[in-house]
Amino acid sequence: MDITGNTVFIPGATSGIGLALARALRDKGNTVIVGGRRSERFEQLAAEGFGTVRVDTADPASIEQAAKEVLQAYPRLNVLVTMAGIMRAEDWTRPEGFLATAESVITTNVLGPIRLIAAFIDHLRSQDDATIVTVSSGLASVPLKVTPTYNASKAAIHMLSESIRLQYAGTSVKVVELVPPSVQTELMPGQQDNEHAMPLDEFIAETMALLESQPDAKEIQTERVKFLRNAEIRGDYDHVVTVLNATDPHADK
Numbered sequence: 001m002d003i004t005g006n007t008v009f010i011p012g013a014t015s016g017i018g019l020a021l022a023r024a025l026r027d028k029g030n031t032v033i034v035g036g037r038r039s040e041r042f043e044q045l046a047a048e049g050f051g052t053v054r055v056d057t058a059d060p061a062s063i064e065q066a067a068k069e070v071l072q073a074y075p076r077l078n079v080l081v082t083m084a085g086i087m088r089a090e091d092w093t094r095p096e097g098f099l100a101t102a103e104s105v106i107t108t109n110v111l112g113p114i115r116l117i118a119a120f121i122d123h124l125r126s127q128d129d130a131t132i133v134t135v136s137s138g139l140a141s142v143p144l145k146v147t148p149t150y151n152a153s154k155a156a157i158h159m160l161s162e163s164i165r166l167q168y169a170g171t172s173v174k175v176v177e178l179v180p181p182s183v184q185t186e187l188m189p190g191q192q193d194n195e196h197a198m199p200l201d202e203f204i205a206e207t208m209a210l211l212e213s214q215p216d217a218k219e220i221q222t223e224r225v226k227f228l229r230n231a232e233i234r235g236d237y238d239h240v241v242t243v244l245n246a247t248d249p250h251a252d253k
């Protein structure tokens, strides 16, 4: 995608990767609308120059309402970033150890992006040049033992991205999949200080450079994520699964 001159909605930008990406895109001359549930952060975000819209992406009615608000205020919207996501540890040896968590992770991480795309696709198709940025993970390719449903949710996002890109071929809508490695954010307890995770500013700098230098890329893969993302392609998948799960349990998201 062209990284300047867009109008971008990022549901899931009240913290972490979404907020840092919002700031980087703003600095490149894009109009950016940030979304999330923590509306107490909106005053500060508005002061930074962002549009703000409250949205709970686990709630279909909230997505509908947010889409209406965004499109009314920003009729030139041409980029949707389906950033909102949660990551939870689970114990699949007993139903009370995972069922409620699994349902919640699928609702936010898989149904959320699906419903967001449903709410925006007609509008995006009406724009001359539009992009849907999906957010998967290195864990779409190699499992982290403690987060089975999270890993599966990101594998679903990867395959959805691959599939809908085929359906949008010949339309004005591009699909770009962001594949982050483990990044220092609030996603999991302790992750912000995890020395195995990539500093957020480094991740965003590399991501912006890749978006700029590879405007037609299907996937944005930082160097750090390739250990996981390309394990099967390289043929060292079993080794990577062992290394990932032998080190820090939250080592690579």
Ligand SMILES: NC(=O)c1ccc[n+]([C@@H]2O[C@H](COP(=O)([O-])OP(=O)(O)OC[C@H]3O[C@@H](n4cnc5c(N)ncnc54)[C@H](OP(=O)(O)O)[C@@H]3O)[C@@H](O)[C@H]2O)c1
Binding pocket: 011, 012, 013, 014, 015, 016, 017, 018, 035, 036, 037, 038, 039, 055, 056, 057, 058, 059, 083, 084, 085, 086, 087, 108, 135, 136, 137, 138, 179, 180, 181, 182, 183, 184, 185, 186, 187, 188, 197, 253
């Ligand atoms: N950090 C990593 O290591 C890593 C690696 C790979 C992929 N990712 C992906 O990157 C994305 C951003 O995560 P992050 O690391 O930046 O973590 P984060 O700081 O916890 O950010 C998560 C964002 O998602 C929003 N969100 C969560 N549930 C939501 C809901 N129901 N409705 C609306 N917004 C919701 C949060 O906003 P509110 O709480 O205000 O609603 C927040 O803005 C996620 O999809 C994550 O899976 C992260």
